[in-house]
Amino acid sequence: MNAQGAEDIRAHYLWVDAVVTGVLMPEVGVVEHKVASPWSAEHRVNAHIMPDESCPDRWDVTIDSTMEAAEETLTGLDGLHIAESIYRTVHRDVMSAAHTEQWTRLHAALVDCGGVRVAIAGHSGAGKTTLALALALRGAQLHSDEGIFIRGQDAVGLPRRIHIKTGTFDVLPEIRALDLLPLPYEPPVWALDPTTLPNPPASASAARGIDVLLILDGWGETKTSIQPMPTAVALRSLAEQSALWSDDHGLTLRNIATLLSNTACYSLTRHHADTGVASVDELVASCVTRGT
Numbered sequence: 001m002n003a004q005g006a007e008d009i010r011a012h013y014l015w016v017d018a019v020v021t022g023v024l025m026p027e028v029g030v031v032e033h034k035v036a037s038p039w040s041a042e043h044r045v046n047a048h049i050m051p052d053e054s055c056p057d058r059w060d061v062t063i064d065s066t067m068e069a070a071e072e073t074l075t076g077l078d079g080l081h082i083a084e085s086i087y088r089t090v091h092r093d094v095m096s097a098a099h100t101e102q103w104t105r106l107h108a109a110l111v112d113c114g115g116v117r118v119a120i121a122g123h124s125g126a127g128k129t130t131l132a133l134a135l136a137l138r139g140a141q142l143h144s145d146e147g148i149f150i151r152g153q154d155a156v157g158l159p160r161r162i163h164i165k166t167g168t169f170d171v172l173p174e175i176r177a178l179d180l181l182p183l184p185y186e187p188p189v190w191a192l193d194p195t196t197l198p199n200p201p202a203s204a205s206a207a208r209g210i211d212v213l214l215i216l217d218g219w220g221e222t223k224t225s226i227q228p229m230p231t232a233v234a235l236r237s238l239a240e241q242s243a244l245w246s247d248d249h250g251l252t253l254r255n256i257a258t259l260l261s262n263t264a265c266y267s268l269t270r271h272h273a274d275t276g277v278a279s280v281d282e283l284v285a286s287c288v289t290r291g292t
Contacts, residue, residue, distance in 0.1 A: 012037035013159060014149070015097035016067070018090045022049035023059060027079035029181050031086050034195040035143075035159035036203035043067040043093055047086045052076050061085060067093045080184055094158070099248065103149040104255040107241040110148045110157040112141040112205060113284045119148055119155065119263075121238060122216030127270070130168050131216070134277040136197045137174060143194070143201045148210075150259050156207040161191035171275055210263050211287060213238075214280065217267040224270045224279050234265040 009020035009032045018031055028049065044066045052058040052075055060075040061082050074085055098105060108121035109132035118135075120128045129145040136142040144157025166187050169176060178197075180190040194201055215229060215237055235256055242252045266283065270276045 011159075012041060013090055013094050014039070014156065015041055015101070016043045016045060016090055016093045017041040018045050018047070018086070020047045020049065020086060022047075022061075023051060024049065025059070025079035025082065026181070027083045027183060028086070030083050030161055030183060030191045031090070033159055033161050033193045035193075035201055036206075037159070038156060038203050038206040043097060045086070045090050045093060047089075049082060063089050065089055065093055067096060083183075098149050099246065099251075101151070102251060102255075103151045104242055104246060104252045105158070106148040106150060106238055106256075107146065107244070108148045108238075109145045110143040110155065110210075111135050112143065112201075113280070114140070116211045116284045116287045117155070117208065118212045118214055118280065118284065119210045120214050120216065121241070123241070126216040126218075127275070128216065129162060129164065130171055131275050131277065131280070133162065133164070133168065133172055133175065134275040135280060136194075136199070137172065138277065138281070139199050141199050141201045141205070142197060143206060145194075150210075150255050152255070152258050153209045153262055154207050155210045155259065157201070159194075159201075161193055164190040164192060171273070210259060212283065213260065213263050213265045214283075215265070215267050216276075217269045219272050220269045222271065224268070224274045224276050226266050226268050226279050226283055229265040229267045231260050231265055235260055 011018045011032050014037055020028055020031055046064040047061055049059050049061045052060050055076050058076045059082055062073045064071040108119045109128045111118050111132050120131055122128050132142050132145050145162040147158030149156050178192055180192055183189045238256050246252050268276050
């Protein structure tokens, strides 16, 4: 507990634990989540926040990374930039640890739907978070809204608060009733701890294979449809997006190819204003029937 009586922030990010102490302004809460890690972290990022002596309503932060064996002090920042600086260090160390352990990051959401694990991939703004949230509101376990690590045939979500944009409220108005943390971006963003959803993600099932890969393929004027996607097309799509996160293209291709060797691949084209959740429910039910 800090001097203001608030609990220090402690959150698990797979290979890295994040600990934030000192003055905890609301924006720094974005670093905190209650998702349990499937294993113990070997690295740690410590951040201590103090008032800036020369500028009211500004703060200084000292960030120490055990992985980098380095410490930096940033001064005169507002709450949002304090939070971004801490998360940027945590994310950097998570990516370094993942590479050391031979994991590859996919730009995708990860959802467990009644025993069927679904990865939802697509470019930024394609609607991954909205679809994953819609499934979670119907009882699915949402492990991650924008990052999955894969190695061989195993997959694990990158734990963090789900980031919700304004347009999501138009499609899923019921999320307004959840415990949302507002972040002062322009346009604004809200952050949601996945453990506050109806069926919180369980650490016991955090790391396992993916049964269905769903690649969001834009919007259409006709009804929402899901079509089988050739493995080679899915591999190319995932590899192109993963190249943004890794310089080891050989490892990326090997991990994606191994994953897809035992994963059913589909594309989802949605009618405007349709989350696609009903179509995904039908696909999941067919997978259960076939024993996928």
